Amino acid sequence: MSLQLLTILVVGATFVLYIYIAIRSKAKDTSDFYVASKGVHPVLNGMATGADWMSAASFISMAGLIAFLGYDGSVYLMGWTGGYCLLAMLLAPYLRKFGKFTVSEFIGERYYSNFARMVAVACLITASVTYVIGQMKGIGVVFSRSLGVSFEVGIIIGMIIVFIYAVFGGMKGVTNTQIAQYCVLIFAYSVPAIFISLQLTGMPIPQLGLGSTLSDGSGLHLLDKLDGVLTELGFAQYTAQKMSTINVLFLTMSLMIGTAGLPHVIMRFFTVPSVKDARASAGWALVFIAILYTTAPAVGAMARMNLMQTIQPGPVGSIDGNIEYAKVPAWFKSWEKTGLLKFEDKNGDGRIQYYDEKGLKTAESFGWKGNEMIKVDRDIMVLANPEIAGLPNWVVALVTAGGIAAALSTAAGLLLAIATAISHDVLKGWLMPDINDQQELKYSRIAIGGAIIVAGYLGLNPPGFAAQVVALAFGLAASSIFPAIMMGIFSKRVNDKGAIAGMLAGLGTTLVYIFIYKGWFFFKSTAMLPDNADNWLFGLNPQSFGTVGALINFAVAYVVSFATEPPPQRIQDLIEDIRVPIGSASAQDH
Template identity: 60%
Template sequence: MDDLKLMTYIAVGLSFALYIGVAIWARAGSTKDYYVAGGGVHPVVNGMATAADWMSAASFISMAGLISAMGYDGSVYLMGWTGGYVLLAVLLAPYLRKFGKFTVPEFIGDRYYSQTARIVAVVCLIFISFTYVAGQMRGVGIVFSRFLEVEITTGLIIGMGLVFFYAVLGGMKGITYTQVAQYVVLIFAYTIPAIFISLQLTGHLLPQTGLGADLANGQPFLARLNTVVTDLGFANYTTSSKSMIDIVAITFALMAGTAGLPHVIVRFFTVPKVRDARSSAGWALVFIAILYTTAPAVGAMARYNVIATVNTHVAQDKPLLAQEANLKAEDRPEWMKRWEKTGLLKWDDKNGDGLIQHYNDKSKNPEVLAKAEALGYKGNELTVDRDIMVLANPEVAQLPNWVIALVAAGGIAAALSTAAGLLLVISAAISHDLLKGVIAPNISEKSELMAGRAASAVAVLVAGYLGYNPPGFVAEVVAFAFGLACASLFPTILLGIFSKKMNTQGAIAGMLTGLIFTFCYILYFKGIFITPMAENIPANWLFGISPEGIGSVGAILNVVVALIVSRVTPACPDHIQHLVEDIRTPRGAGTAHAH
């Protein structure tokens, strides 16, 4: 066994021993422990657990990959996911915590005095959670397939077993403390390689300042990166190719989607007091900011290093499209060969010259294409999956093996922490909201816990299948989940808190309208379960809004339909209107009581 593989086994093994030890130490003994960790978690600890829950495989693995591939356009993910936390802290968390219920469907069922509304919320929640968990499971598969050098299917099965173990055994209490450990692992795994690479390229210790600094040859890093990508026919790295309406729509869908995500909202039920809900949202932002401010540098430096590996003229002022600039296939580094085994990096010698040509053969710049044709190129020969950029980054930069092993442990921690939180939300929706709340109200606590664990087992199997056959790359799948949350749950929770007049019929009609419209739009353009029926190009989009941003339109439709229907149907009962007033009364320091 080579040194890197051995070190990876040690890093991943030690991190899992830590998580499993914590899960056993803090395992759930009651339904209150299982769903909300007994309601006694310190705000700083809860902030760290929330950060780990939120910074999923999409944040750790895919976001910097998106920024790396899309440049400035990838920043919408950064803005949307961060802004969502502000919405959550200000508009939702304290009020939901004051209401004092375990789950989002429970809030919706009680606020809208309707079991039907609760069931519709459960359906929305399961749609969102499964779409989201598909992205996490793909992340798990990518990490295991590379670092344990196994097939992606084997990696998924290992990951499914581990998620099931500590989600089902520990419940929310076990997950909370496990996620604190996972946060520590993933943040070190993300920032240490970034510091190394920033020092290598720019001499700056902080990647955040390294991004705007000069290279060793005195050229500004971002200016050089722009020159490199445009010379090879790719889009300018620091300018946007999206329309302003699409940028706004995606950012809002991600913001409102974050605020409406059930597995994040439930974290605020785990603190002792209402004011602690606000406090832990603030701490979560601090912990999240460490990774999110590092991501743009990680994405940009990874892109630069990958191009520099296959194009020897990148670090020099020589033409990039030139025969002598291309890497010989026989000289390609070990990291490329290792990633080729996973199928996530591919090299195809189209013109048979034994050199690797990496350029944009679909470029809109005729000069680039004419130059490539004159050199006898037959098209781009290197394909790099954007989801591998963060994981491959330390290998590309030739960092020590222990750093590469640490990144493996961090990637697995990020994917598994969110997957576990999502599975708990799915099991709570089925056992607590459907079974105890609707079907069998008199079920014993023991039977409810058993049903929750059985639901988790089924959810793990479905999530594993979605990870094996995902509807897109990690961050794209997660963006769809956020869009569905934005269009269905977010407006309904918001209207439930701030509108006394909103009634059952309005809420149900709004939720269904938002969910169905958004789901059908994504299905139409992305073909999640069927062959795409339409070309996914901006000219065909409604108002020029992409499937990633359509949740914003779904949310507007939800609110409009809900308001119209509530006006023409029987008014909301007085006791519910008083309940809404009570939720909004600024008695922030009091302990919440279950109604």
């Protein structure tokens, strides 16, 4: 059976499963649609949270970033994992105790201001739309290769599938679908990682294979061999830090606090029966997430090693070391058709020269005229890895299904968060307070449809790799939503004026900084300055600026709050009540 037919069958079977679950889980009222009637078991919610959290950026792009960034790629692992711990310990239990449907609703009531609620909605939609662009990019990458269609057609197919099961089931349907998607994506990620680790190192556990010696008899460790191959081609060592320390620190922090401010993840903790269950589901989610996150560094390193050995099968630095284009494996030409991998024979010798033009001094003596791998989209590395390693077609098809599951699960969660903000916060909470449950449910479904169209359009013009786009979304959430929630829970003194000023200042400065280097809606053609370290303010990458935006948010909120009247006593009592654990004597007094 051909790879394409097998892939269509495997992916098609998962689609049938997702749509069947969505139809069986059709939301009957707003409680079903927004919070799955608060009846999800903690273990199942942990699994659904893991699927919601492990997006296309985690499944497809993170290992690709690690493959090319090496040590610097660890900031994504540290930031996202640390951020989830921050969310689980500092925010989730208190927000669940508050007992509302949305983050915006919490901010509106905590800061006793409908305007604060609308500002929170604007922040939420800005971060969520940016995040969903990365998911649509991932969907397009997967479909373009697996179905042999263009990137654009792949995105349209993904939009249709998400529309069907998100509109039908709401949070109830999305939760049940995400449980199935977690099982698919984690199996799809682990199986090829085990195969490739065995192939390269003889070690069946990828996490241990990363630090093991190669099974080729050289006696070299995997990372030592990779360091040597890259440096001989003029690239920096794989294990060396290449990003400035300030960007490592600020990007890690931006990803951490951005994670804790992402509404689609926070919403998952509203779906369990109690605060105790919210804490338990947070722990289970961390276990489920760790399975993939501890595997990703090994997948990234092994993917880069396999790519190098495909293009550079002979002695490194030798004119005969690189491969003839006519002899490249079938996977190479298949990915070329997608436009995500491109080769240009600049000197007409029929061979592929792949090197860092700034570092390889021998290139000129060989008559090489520039790096001929003019495009290697990092988002293809996980998907292409099984093909590069020569694994069976069923493994390749499985990885495709896993990548689609990861992208669809997070896209559905994000679109639901956007739709909930529009229908529950903007319409029901402000413009149309008299609508009934059925009308609100109808508007929620219309909002999801509109959000999918916008997300698809922006996904056709992404500003970077999926994980890089997602990092921008985390920066926006870090600079706007996270400080407002933190101060709302842990500070009695911050008032409505301070919170509103802080959110606007944090989001505004971060958007301006991103606009300068990424452009309007993050399109490069509208950027004011080239996006490189020579132009960045204090050397700060736009992806790292969320930390600065958050500090501005905190500072402005406190200055304005202390310059104006304190919150009403009822709000201070509300904060105290949220912070007291249920079952304690103090809680009973309240």
